[in-house]
Amino acid sequence: MKSILLDIQQAQVFFKGKQAFQNLNFQWEEGQTWAIISESGWLQTAFLETIRGNTLIRKGKFQTHFAQAYVEEKSSQKEVHSFRDLIAYVSQKYEFRNKFNQQNFYFQQRFNSSESEETATVEQYLKEVEPKIQGAWTLQKVLDLLDLEKLRDESLLKLSNGETRRLALASGLMRQPSIFLMDHPTTGLDIQSRANFGKVLQSILDAGTQVLLTCNAQDVPEGVTHIAQLDYSGVSRIWKKDEFHQVEQHNLKKNWDWGLLQELVKDDKNESSESIIELKNVSISYQGKKILDQVNWSIEVGDKWQLKGANGSGKSTLISLIIGENPQSYSQDIWLFGRKRGTGESIWDVKRPTGFVAPELARFFPANQTCRKVILSGLFDTMGLFKKVSPEQESLAGKWMKLFELEEFADIPIQRLPLEQQRWTLLARALIKKPRLLILDEASQGLDESQRNLYKETVQKVCEFSGVTLIFVSHYPKDVPVAVDRVFQL
Structure with a gap:
């Protein structure tokens, strides 16, 4: 026995x-x-x-x-x-x-x-x-x-x-x-x-x-x-x-208020027609170890890309060049939003048009940064809110919290939020400024099946309601929205 x-x-x-x-x-x-x-x-x-x-x-x-x-x-x-x-x-x-x-x-x-x-x-x-x-x-x-x-x-x-x-x-x-x-x-x-x-x-x-x-x-x-x-x-x-045979999902399909999402992401500004990203023969090494080797990639306005590659293939390094976090970008032939890196632009010029979500972001916010503050920080491209905001900005954050059902979590520090609410908080932070480029790096990682489906549907609706350019990273093909029609493989 x-x-x-x-x-x-x-x-x-x-x-x-x-x-x-x-x-x-x-x-x-x-x-x-x-x-x-x-x-x-x-x-x-x-x-x-x-x-x-x-x-x-x-x-x-x-x-x-x-x-x-x-x-x-x-x-x-x-x-x-x-x-x-x-x-x-x-x-x-x-x-x-x-x-x-x-x-x-x-x-x-x-x-x-x-x-x-x-x-x-x-x-x-x-x-x-x-x-x-x-x-x-x-x-x-x-x-x-x-x-x-x-x-x-x-x-x-x-x-x-x-x-x-x-x-x-x-x-x-x-x-x-x-x-x-x-x-x-x-x-x-x-x-x-x-x-x-x-x-x-x-x-x-x-x-x-x-x-x-x-x-x-x-x-x-x-x-x-x-x-x-x-x-x-x-x-x-x-x-x-x-x-055991795979269990059917019995939960009722959950959706957000898509009308509110459309109101929040619709961008009436005239988009310029220049390329969003041009990478020309980009090579990156750390301590003699080559991470990226002669990478060329061109992304036009409105493109929807999936970025693929095995663990350690250089996806995070490539993204760091695009979002302005990698100091080696100045030595490379990289063009962002029609401007070559290293021609006098500030880090804020690079960040302003880009929304970025990765699951590890949550751990880099100071301990006092609540759900509400983290969402508002997206307006300033800072890892936390460090300035007084206007009533209009407060109202905008309130709408995002209402959309993603985060209102009861508004004053809870992000590192104490349940994982599910962390993911939606970071997405709201990326979208609150209506970015021209949205980069989602394993953004729904750790969510249960129904939440991952909802996350995919939400990204799909953002693509339908706006002219956003998308780079989507996921190891799970079923998480990729149908709007994504191009693949870049490292």
Whole structure:
């Protein structure tokens, strides 16, 4: 008979002040590998945080049998301990810090090679992980498993979104966990890395680590043995993997007030006809490593492009040249909005016509920047609001918050917003100034299926209601709006 690792019975669970589950029942047996699906990403996170002991259980039972022997041993030795010592957790948030243990990076820093010294390398970072117990995972094993060997000496600041994700998984393994919890672990990974994830998962299981992860219904990886579906009552349904067929979306299709969106993005100004972007033989290197090699790209007014490429192929570097954040742009033949870079324009001249969204932007705002302030900061192209705004500007931000149902979050700092509201806040910030060029870099990353569909539809409507030029980056073909009809592959 297999032992029970974890048992939750008739639990009423509250997460961040809101009731998550009315009557949660869940039993995890040794040898079971679970995928937790739901139409709500918030519920998935609440479930993981319950297992981690970070929710309030008003009634019911929560028993961590997997840690019983460890807790008894540490108690007898009078050592400080917790069942959490045996758990590794990979969230969707970026949690790396610099060498001074402060998460005070600023967005442009990753493109200034001289400043990467403030940040640990991949190897240094992994060596600093201090497990509470001994285990089988060595530095070399995790580097090989997560395809990080070639990045061993790379600064954390230089990693792409997907590479950062793989590092987070490696860091979890270095904790030598008995239980490994993963919140949408394939988010941000390119197609090849997602295809390889099943092999990674199997290697983790073969080493004796028990795994539970959240994912979308269509992304259940190989190696999973059981699937549980969540709703606000608790676990609504359970399948064994061979009995599971993709769950239909039962939620009502949600839409915004498209009339209000049209009012907000419609631009009556006469557009000039010059090219939006001209890149001519652009080559970028960092410390002798070539990132971009002889790149040529021409973007005309109203074009809708998808920018594609594997993790680490240079997409972020290319975008940094376009949005004026990369100092190497001055040595390149780059034309933006009809003007060559380095001919006397200011950084604000470059930023003013461009709206930019990337999921990591949220972490670069100062701690006091609320949802409302972040949206308003888009009018000034600053990472936060630092000046008094007019009543008209306040009203405009109010309309965007109304459109994206952010009004109740207006005064909450962006870093404390739920991930879903973070994504809509950043989109509102990019659109509030009616940009001529909109760049969306994995902008809906981490949203659940219904929210990703809504995000795609919203971008589609923006394209229909305005003459905006679009660069759209996504590793998921189904996230690309139908308006996008051109592809640039790195």
